[in-house]
Amino acid sequence: MSRPEVISVVGLWHLGCVLTACWAELGHRVVGVDGSPDVVEGLRSGRAPIFEPDLDDLLRANLGKGSLRFTTDFRDAIPRSDFAVVAFDTPVGSNDRLDLASVEEAVRALALHLKEGGVIVVSSQVPVGTCARWREEVGRLSRHRTVDLVYSPENLRLGEAIRCYLHPDRIVVGADDEPTWQRVAALFAPMGAPVLSMSLASAEMAKHALNAFLATSVSFINEIATLCEATGADVLAVVEALKTDPRIGPRAFLSPGLGFAGGTLARDIQVLKVIGRARGAETPLLDSVLAVNRDRPEIVLRRFTDRYGKLEGLVVGALGLTYKAGTSTLRRSMALEVIRVLVQAGAKVRAYDPKADLSELEGPPEFEPVSDPYEAARGASALVILTEWPEFRQLDFERIKSGMANPVILDGKNLLAGLRLGERGFDYIGVGR
Numbered sequence: 001m002s003r004p005e006v007i008s009v010v011g012l013w014h015l016g017c018v019l020t021a022c023w024a025e026l027g028h029r030v031v032g033v034d035g036s037p038d039v040v041e042g043l044r045s046g047r048a049p050i051f052e053p054d055l056d057d058l059l060r061a062n063l064g065k066g067s068l069r070f071t072t073d074f075r076d077a078i079p080r081s082d083f084a085v086v087a088f089d090t091p092v093g094s095n096d097r098l099d100l101a102s103v104e105e106a107v108r109a110l111a112l113h114l115k116e117g118g119v120i121v122v123s124s125q126v127p128v129g130t131c132a133r134w135r136e137e138v139g140r141l142s143r144h145r146t147v148d149l150v151y152s153p154e155n156l157r158l159g160e161a162i163r164c165y166l167h168p169d170r171i172v173v174g175a176d177d178e179p180t181w182q183r184v185a186a187l188f189a190p191m192g193a194p195v196l197s198m199s200l201a202s203a204e205m206a207k208h209a210l211n212a213f214l215a216t217s218v219s220f221i222n223e224i225a226t227l228c229e230a231t232g233a234d235v236l237a238v239v240e241a242l243k244t245d246p247r248i249g250p251r252a253f254l255s256p257g258l259g260f261a262g263g264t265l266a267r268d269i270q271v272l273k274v275i276g277r278a279r280g281a282e283t284p285l286l287d288s289v290l291a292v293n294r295d296r297p298e299i300v301l302r303r304f305t306d307r308y309g310k311l312e313g314l315v316v317g318a319l320g321l322t323y324k325a326g327t328s329t330l331r332r333s334m335a336l337e338v339i340r341v342l343v344q345a346g347a348k349v350r351a352y353d354p355k356a357d358l359s360e361l362e363g364p365p366e367f368e369p370v371s372d373p374y375e376a377a378r379g380a381s382a383l384v385i386l387t388e389w390p391e392f393r394q395l396d397f398e399r400i401k402s403g404m405a406n407p408v409i410l411d412g413k414n415l416l417a418g419l420r421l422g423e424r425g426f427d428y429i430g431v432g433r
Helices: 014-025 037-044 055-065 074-080 101-113 130-141 161-166 178-191 200-231 235-243 264-278 284-294 296-308 334-344 373-377 390-394 397-403
Strands: 006-010 029-033 068-071 083-086 119-122 148-151 171-174 195-198 315-319 348-352 382-385 408-411 427-429
Touching: 006 014, 006 074, 014 029, 014 055, 014 068, 014 083, 014 161, 029 074, 037 068, 055 068, 055 161, 074 101, 083 101, 101 119, 101 130, 119 130, 119 178, 130 148, 130 200, 148 171, 148 178, 148 200, 171 178, 171 200, 178 195, 195 200, 200 235, 200 264, 200 284, 264 284, 284 296, 296 334, 296 382, 296 408, 315 334, 315 373, 334 348, 348 373, 373 397
Parallel strands: 006 029, 006 083, 029 068, 083 119, 119 148, 171 195, 315 348, 315 382, 382 408, 408 427
Antiparallel strands: none
16 A cells, blocks of 8 residues: 555444445545534444444544544534545435435535545445536535545445455446546555456446345345245245356345345335436336235244234244344334234334334334344244344244244244254245245
């Protein structure tokens, strides 16, 4: 690496916290900036506001080395920065639409305070066309003609974020100025991955297209799972056949289950639909992807009503609340959607999750939170797996069975496939099998 850069990271939730730790680990002098005193105070003690494996350890290590600090004072951090990374986890509404207000405010402030030659690197999710508009605004607001803006979309996956960021497969940098792109590419070079050069609009569209492709893969395999159930085929065998075809590959996003959640994939599909409508282009494939996904929570309800008829008073144990394993966030969790459907049908749900942050819920939970999986199973007529936490595979299933009113397991993630639970006295029901 050449000389260490001074990097400010604005917006300190999941994305911003990971980026501060990673850039400091790469040897730069990093300051994280956020308007929340509580968030900043926690980070100064090495505690991120959201769980991510190994993140707190990495924060504490770089705080100890003096390469990382946190502040609420924008004017203290920004004027000395060579690069300012906009890293808000862009808010997504209940209709999967983006709210860019906080991100736009940060970009304007950066334009006013960033030093000559400074570069704004937007990593937050934004609709295509946004960064070109912001770049023009930065040019109007900045006192320095050499301040520029690029777009480098984040590539994180909750639960694997540090590895994803420090060891990417490739890095996308969208810039409308070649010398600026060269500077940013040099910043990313120590990560050892190809840095793809494209325009601002192409980089924004590449992120939309990637998430739309992943969402399409999820809905595709879920629809295949439904057909497997109707014909007696096993979707896991079908997935194996697909992944061993070199045109698809072993890392294909083909995990049948309850559908995609978290807001990220649906958000980008909505962005593309809005763009299509505004320009008179139809998006029937994307419409269908969303339609398939919307129906996934109903699968659990249909399975239970087929078995029990009315669900009024039925006790259901739920394992998993977060929208995926390896995180504490409940944001747009499909597990919560399934629980809501069951409760509305009259079931009583007792739920356990090893990391869920229940303070994220708006109002009291619709379920009874319990402290361990055995309590969730106690007296239940069925147990449903809603999040693929690996530790659920290590449970004492004899203890689980002895505590249940009926030893029925509905595995919404096919997490327990291969454990031969049917041979151990359970009525085990997977997805697409």
